Amino acid sequence: MRTDEGWLLAMDLSGAGLVVLEGPGGLWHRSFEAAKGASLLFTTVKEVLGEAGIGPDQLSVLGVGRGPGSFTGVRTAVMGAKTLAEVLRIPLVAPDSLAIIASGAASRGHVFVAVDARRREVYHALFRLDGEGEGELPRLVEGPSVSPPEAAARRIRYWMRDLEGDLVLAGNGIRVYGDLWPRGPARRDTDLPDPRALAGLCRKLFERGVTEDHLYLRPLYLRQPDVGGRRGGGG
Amino acid sequence: MGEHLLGIETSCDETSTAVVSREGRLLSLVIASQTDLHARYGGVVPEIASRAHLEALIPAVRECLSEAGVVYRDLAGVAVTRGPGLVGSLLVGLTAAKAMALALDIPLLAVNHLEAHIYANFLHHPGLEPPLLAFVVSGGHTLLVHMIEHRRYRVLGETLDDAAGEAYDKIARVLGLGYPGGPEIDRVSRRGDPHAIPFPRALIRDGTYNFSLSGLKTAVINYVRKLEEKGERIPVEDVAASFQAAVVDVQVRKISRAAEETGVNTVVLAGGVAANRWLREKLEEELTARGVGLYYPPPALCADNGAMVAYLGWRLLEEGEVASLDVDAAASLPLTGSAFDPAT
Ligand SMILES: [Zn+2]
Numbered sequence: 001m002r003t004d005e006g007w008l009l010a011m012d013l014s015g016a017g018l019v020v021l022e023g024p025g026g027l028w029h030r031s032f033e034a035a036k037g038a039s040l041l042f043t044t045v046k047e048v049l050g051e052a053g054i055g056p057d058q059l060s061v062l063g064v065g066r067g068p069g070s071f072t073g074v075r076t077a078v079m080g081a082k083t084l085a086e087v088l089r090i091p092l093v094a095p096d097s098l099a100i101i102a103s104g105a106a107s108r109g110h111v112f113v114a115v116d117a118r119r120r121e122v123y124h125a126l127f128r129l130d131g132e133g134e135g136e137l138p139r140l141v142e143g144p145s146v147s148p149p150e151a152a153a154r155r156i157r158y159w160m161r162d163l164e165g166d167l168v169l170a171g172n173g174i175r176v177y178g179d180l181w182p183r184g185p186a187r188r189d190t191d192l193p194d195p196r197a198l199a200g201l202c203r204k205l206f207e208r209g210v211t212e213d214h215l216y217l218r219p220l221y222l223r224q225p226d227v228g229g230r231r232g233g234g235g
Numbered sequence: 236m237g238e239h240l241l242g243i244e245t246s247c248d249e250t251s252t253a254v255v256s257r258e259g260r261l262l263s264l265v266i267a268s269q270t271d272l273h274a275r276y277g278g279v280v281p282e283i284a285s286r287a288h289l290e291a292l293i294p295a296v297r298e299c300l301s302e303a304g305v306v307y308r309d310l311a312g313v314a315v316t317r318g319p320g321l322v323g324s325l326l327v328g329l330t331a332a333k334a335m336a337l338a339l340d341i342p343l344l345a346v347n348h349l350e351a352h353i354y355a356n357f358l359h360h361p362g363l364e365p366p367l368l369a370f371v372v373s374g375g376h377t378l379l380v381h382m383i384e385h386r387r388y389r390v391l392g393e394t395l396d397d398a399a400g401e402a403y404d405k406i407a408r409v410l411g412l413g414y415p416g417g418p419e420i421d422r423v424s425r426r427g428d429p430h431a432i433p434f435p436r437a438l439i440r441d442g443t444y445n446f447s448l449s450g451l452k453t454a455v456i457n458y459v460r461k462l463e464e465k466g467e468r469i470p471v472e473d474v475a476a477s478f479q480a481a482v483v484d485v486q487v488r489k490i491s492r493a494a495e496e497t498g499v500n501t502v503v504l505a506g507g508v509a510a511n512r513w514l515r516e517k518l519e520e521e522l523t524a525r526g527v528g529l530y531y532p533p534p535a536l537c538a539d540n541g542a543m544v545a546y547l548g549w550r551l552l553e554e555g556e557v558a559s560l561d562v563d564a565a566a567s568l569p570l571t572g573s574a575f576d577p578a579t
Contacts, residue, residue, distance in 0.1 A: 038326050042333040042560040056338045071282065072323055076330050079289050083334035086293050087307050215293055218286075225282035 006060030007052075009045065009084075010202045013037040013077035014069025014097035015115065015172065016192045021048040022199040028052050029195035038076045060090055063202030065097035065193070067220040068123040068144055069115065074219040085214035092214045093205040097193070099138045101171050102127040103201045104194030109166030110141070112156045112185075114173030117146050122173035123222060124152040126159060137204055146222045149177040157182050237311035239303065240552070241296065241335070242545025245328030246320025246348045247375065248272075248279045250291040253541035254303035255549060257311070261358060263302035264535060264542045267291040274414045278404060279374075285323035292331055299541070307339055314344035314548020316351065317558070318565030319375070325564035333560050344548035345558035348539075349376060349570045350386070352505035354550070355536040355543035363530060368499050370490055371570075372514075373506030373539075374400030374415070379444045379489060380570060381497050386550070388570050391493055392444025399482060399508045402448040406478055409459050410471050420475045421511050427476030432458060434481040444489050451481055479513050487517050494527045504531035507538050 007023035017037040020029040028048040032040045049056060064081035067074035074097070085092040102111040108131045114124040125143030130136045142155065152173075160167065160182060169181055170188040181187075205211070239262070244251040250267040269287045273279045300306065315332035318325055329345075336343035353369045365385055371378040377394035397405075400417055407416025412423060434454050437447040455478050462469050494502055502522055508514065509531050522529045536542060551557070 038330065039561045039563045041330070042337050046337060046560060055340075071285070072326060075285060075289055075323070076326055079292070079327050079330040080334045082289075082293060083331040084338050086296075087335055087338040218290065221286070225280060225286065227276055227280045227283070 007054060007058055008061045008063060008199060008202055008206070009059050010063030010198050011041065011045070011077050011081060012065030012097055012100060012193055012198055013041065013073035014065050014067050015073070017041065017044070017073070018193055018195060018198060019044045019048055020195045020199045021052055022203070023052060023054070026052065027195065027199060031192050034070060034073060037073045041076060041080055056084070056088060059088060061202065061206050062090060062092045063198065063205070064092065064094050065100050065198070066094040066217070067097050068117070068146065068222045069097050071219075071221060074221075078217060078219045082214045082217055091206065091211040092217065093202050093210060094212045094217055095201045095205060096125070096144060096220060098123060098125045098144050098171070099127060099140070100193040100198050100201055101190075102138045103129065104197030105170035105188040106166065106168045107131060109168065110163050111138070111168045111170055113171040114149070114152055114169070114177070115171040116173045116176045120148060121146050122149050122152050122177065124155070124173065126156065137201070137208065144220065144222060149173065149180050153177075153180045153182070237309045237341070239305045239309050239311060240545045240548050241300070241310050241313045242541035242543070242548055243292070243296070243313065243315040243328045243332050244351075244539050244541045244544045245288045245292065245324050246316045246318070247324060247539055248284050249539040250288050250295050251539060251541040252292075252295040252299040253545050254299055254305055255358070255542060255545035257549065259358065259361065259546060259549065261542050261546075262305070263299040264540060265295045265299040265302070266535065266538065266540055267295050270415065277408050277414055279321070281321045281323050284321055285327055288324055288327040292327060296331070307335070310335075310339060310341055312342040312344055312548060312552050314346050314544050314551070316348045316544055317345040317562060318568035319348055320566065322564050322566045325566075329562070329564050337560060342552055342557040343560065343562070344551040344556070345562045346544045346547050346551065347568055347570060349378065351543040351547045353380070353382065353503065354547040355505060355532040355540070356503040356530050358542060358546040359532040359536055360530050363501065363503070366497070366499050367501035367503055368490065368494050368497060369503045369505055370486070370509075371505045372399050372486070372508040374398060374404070374508075376506060377446050378570065379493055381493070381499070386554075390570060392446065392489065394446045394448065396447050396449040397452065399448065402452050402482070403508070405452055406455050406475070409456055410469070410474060412471070412475070417508055417511060420479055421513055423472050424476040424479045424513060427470070427472030427474070429476040429480035431470065431473035432477040434477055436481050436485050439485050439488055444493055446485060446489070448482065451478070483514050483517050486514060487521050490518060491521050491525060494522065494525065500526065501528050501530065504529070505537070509537040510534045
């Protein structure tokens, strides 16, 4: 475990909720149900800080999964992280949530990530990982996009003809639409990003200087708002 | 302990922040309205509202802090609207407030939006005291409330169907007027004859304090359609004025009767539609004749705003009603419900 770069707090609520604290001497993490993300995010943050015996003012880097995923989940995580960065005046990194899944699924080769987006669609992207080398980030080969699973499956079949090295299929979309995906590649089926992957990816982004201006950070929604459900004005 | 409280309001389509001092003085107020984003849909689109809040909130907080000459470390607490409202929108403000409470180790005050609207009156009229009657009327709510003492309410009546603001929006659309409908209808009505068309006054003599606008809405729409079918010109001003007169007639009648029955000598208006001039004038006429005082906040404090939230937040803080970090947003939250009642 690194001991030289201070405390990193990272969160992702694109699917189920995950909070990770990494710092001198350890890694603390908690997961919680997606539906309770909004109410549990900050009690969870408080818990992991308490376990590590530090206060929020001792944090030195923040990380947040910027989506795609549940609109409300991603928005809660991004708004929470933006505000912490604003008040604590510390840097913020914001990996794509699909990249977090990719870097938890393999350390080298290609990873195709598909996450259930409901309405019979998946959020998907294809990444290439170049090994454990210091500071290597998952490289985006294609995506992220939102499509019907059949269309996503056609994309990965198309790419499989040319890809060299190992291929892993990851994300809960692989389970939900199990029969659609090509046979052969290894499958990593998880509803939750790997805590070490979330912390590790945020740490790498920070080392590379890929930080966000928290004032302008927006979630990666991929979908337009549904304008069907309009309501009366406020006031 | 700090001497300033930050208020955050994101329950619908205004991103608003304010700083109120311990003595109850409003030091700054920022209202970033999203009206333009929603105008083309003729109503608030929840997902668009949530997205806009996320982008506007931190700049709005910065602006109001700097205008008040305050930094984060000066804050005694952060007050935020918990409900009622659009859940996605509420969550943006609530999440930011929780993050601040955690990062600064200050109390989180979870405010009821309807109660905050009523308290906008105390913020603006410092001498005001309960008991009084509050008429909360906005895009989402129509509520007649007997405020017995501070923070103790008896809801006398409410709308059985549409909130006034919703009905105004709908009728404005039918008449080809702009959005939001309330101010448009109020403006156009000035040139119209309120007695031109005898629209129905629902529940005017039913003995309750409830309101109903769906029948009136249908009557106005049918009236306009009939003229359209006959190819006749629609007297927009007269329709608007007659519609508004029908709405306000019932409101004035019920509010004055409630004032008489409860024996209060003060009535306050709260919520966005409290800025409606017709309502104010007619109500003032009626209440003055009965020796009852009418109060309402200036337009910026009638609209959804962070000032009322911060102001009420101070009272919650003084009463020790501090929320925990897992408090939920609540789409519907009764006025009488505790601000962090888990059952709501
Ligand atoms: Zn309101």
